Amino acid sequence: MPDLSINFCGIRSPNPFWLASGPPTNTAYQVMRAFDAGWGGAVWKTIGEPIINTASRYGSIDLKNERMMGLNNIELISDRPVDVNLREIAEVKKRFPHHTVVASLMVESKRETWHDIVRRAEDSGADLLELNFGCPHGMSERGMGAAVGQVPEYATMITSWVKEVAKTPVIVKLTPNVTDIAHMAVAAKNGNADAVSLVNTFNSIVGVDLDSYAPRPAVAGRGSHGGYCGPAVKPIALHMVSSVAKTVDIPISGIGGIGNWRDAVEFMLLGATSVQVCTAAMHYGFRIVRDMIEGLENYLEDKGFASAMDIVGKSTPRIDDWGNLDLNYKIVAKIDAEKCIGCNLCYIACEDGAHQCIRVDERPSGDLRHGVDLRHVPLVLEDECVGCNLCALVCPVPGCIHMAEIDTGRPHMSWKQLQEARGKSPQCSMEDAGWRRLDETPKCFEGSWRPRRSRCHRRLTRTC
Ligand SMILES: Cc1cc2nc3c(=O)[nH]c(=O)nc-3n(C[C@H](O)[C@H](O)[C@H](O)COP(=O)(O)O)c2cc1C
Ligand code: SF4
Ligand code: SF4
Numbered sequence: 001m002p003d004l005s006i007n008f009c010g011i012r013s014p015n016p017f018w019l020a021s022g023p024p025t026n027t028a029y030q031v032m033r034a035f036d037a038g039w040g041g042a043v044w045k046t047i048g049e050p051i052i053n054t055a056s057r058y059g060s061i062d063l064k065n066e067r068m069m070g071l072n073n074i075e076l077i078s079d080r081p082v083d084v085n086l087r088e089i090a091e092v093k094k095r096f097p098h099h100t101v102v103a104s105l106m107v108e109s110k111r112e113t114w115h116d117i118v119r120r121a122e123d124s125g126a127d128l129l130e131l132n133f134g135c136p137h138g139m140s141e142r143g144m145g146a147a148v149g150q151v152p153e154y155a156t157m158i159t160s161w162v163k164e165v166a167k168t169p170v171i172v173k174l175t176p177n178v179t180d181i182a183h184m185a186v187a188a189k190n191g192n193a194d195a196v197s198l199v200n201t202f203n204s205i206v207g208v209d210l211d212s213y214a215p216r217p218a219v220a221g222r223g224s225h226g227g228y229c230g231p232a233v234k235p236i237a238l239h240m241v242s243s244v245a246k247t248v249d250i251p252i253s254g255i256g257g258i259g260n261w262r263d264a265v266e267f268m269l270l271g272a273t274s275v276q277v278c279t280a281a282m283h284y285g286f287r288i289v290r291d292m293i294e295g296l297e298n299y300l301e302d303k304g305f306a307s308a309m310d311i312v313g314k315s316t317p318r319i320d321d322w323g324n325l326d327l328n329y330k331i332v333a334k335i336d337a338e339k340c341i342g343c344n345l346c347y348i349a350c351e352d353g354a355h356q357c358i359r360v361d362e363r364p365s366g367d368l369r370h371g372v373d374l375r376h377v378p379l380v381l382e383d384e385c386v387g388c389n390l391c392a393l394v395c396p397v398p399g400c401i402h403m404a405e406i407d408t409g410r411p412h413m414s415w416k417q418l419q420e421a422r423g424k425s426p427q428c429s430m431e432d433a434g435w436r437r438l439d440e441t442p443k444c445f446e447g448s449w450r451p452r453r454s455r456c457h458r459r460l461t462r463t464c
Pocket of ligand 2: 358
């Protein structure tokens with residue numbers, strides 16, 4: 001049985017699945033029930049000077065039958081006194097000494113105030129501290145949260161204040177509302193952060209009521225921008241985690257749209273040691289962790305990994321600069337005629353949104369050997385297909401269109417290699433590198449480039 005436990009900055013957690021700071025980690029009652037359900041750790045709802053929240057405070061986007069595809073909130077940090085939260089952390093640690101409890105902190109940007117809260121949080125027995133430099137609303141107007149996390153110098157300064165007194169490892173939670181989150185990770189590291197977590201929520205307004213003109217969620221007819229999270233933000237969060245993992249060499253706790261074991265594994269492959277979940281726990285409850293544990297266990301076993309730690313960062317080297325990708329790699333769309341239902345969605349997508357490589361006026365007439373009439377199946381002009389994938393993405397039948405690799409016989413050639421070859425040999429052109437300009441008919445292809453099937457006769461590529 002693979003070992004699911006992780007080592008995060010020297011702290012052992014029974015598994016990588018942590019609840020993120022938010023409503024599910026508001027009280028000891030909730031965190032203890034979460035640990036009983038199987039969560040390996042919990043980041044407490046951010047502790048600081050208690051605030052007053054509004055009603056309502058959540059808004060969401062549904063996608064057809066998927067409710068809460070994206071969740072927006074204008075909630076602030078904990079509305080409970082600091083000493084109550086810290087007393088409850090101590091109770092949880094007493095009952096669950098081997099689970100990971102992280103105290104999330106946000107206080108005024110004053111050195112003594114940070115020193116004081118760090119000492120008190122550590123006295124409660126918290127295993128790690130997470131500095132919330134990310135709240136995009138409400139707290140930033142008070143000079144906290146994103147107001148700190150968007151200015152590298154402030155982030156470095158406050159982290160270093162914390163590190164002056166902290167005995168436990170310090171995680172800096174990053175806001176995605178910046179131009180380059182990796183730059184902010186460097187700022188945190190410069191302040192001696194032991195780890196970073198990302199992402200916090202994205203600045204957003206999820207909608208406007210067309211009758212009352214009020215944004216959602218509305219507070220007595222008015223609203224404010226809030227923080228967006230849930231499944232909709234996962235791709236952006238994944239990119240941010242991978243970019244941070246390529247830039248700094250400290251542990252990462254990955255957050256953003258994680259709802260099942262597959263999402264969690266993706267974050268881990270891109271560099272996260274632990275993963276944090278908020279929206280999915282709010283939507284489906286603590287029980288989702290059972291499937292996450294089982295799924296991760298099976299995945300590790302199937303792939304022959306002994307420990308969850310073995311997959312951390314495994315995909316990081318595969319995220320490359322676009323300029324290094326092989327321009328001579330070619331794939332084309334292939335339609336499985338027996339699965340095709342003749343809906344023509346692929347034809348429409350390729351005709352209007354791609355490269356006009358699918359024909360419906362030249363369909364195969366039928367395959368009598370298998371007794372199947374194929375006249376409903378569109379025809380892919382493989383020679384013209386640029387392998388963009390769009391038809392496969394829109395096809396409603398699973399596995400009906402697949403992208404097949406074509407052996408062009410040409411060696412690997414990236415844009416950088418092409419530039420290099422051109423530098424060495426100025427006459428090296430796109431044609432020399434094995435491409436042809438489509439100046440012939442049909443008219444709509446005029447001027448665009450397609451890889452030639454035949455080998456470049458002058459071999460003006462990496463080897464030229
Ligand atoms: C209602 C709500 C309240 C939140 N409160 C906090 C908070 O107090 N401190 C914090 O660091 N993050 C807070 N977050 C952000 C989450 O911890 C997390 O970073 C974000 O929701 C992305 O994860 P998800 O897509 O799994 O929800 C909150 C999120 C939500 C939805
Ligand atoms: S992969 Fe792109 S270009 Fe090729 S047939 Fe499909 S939509 Fe058209
Ligand atoms: S989208 Fe898929 S099912 Fe529809 S016609 Fe194209 S290949 Fe057939």
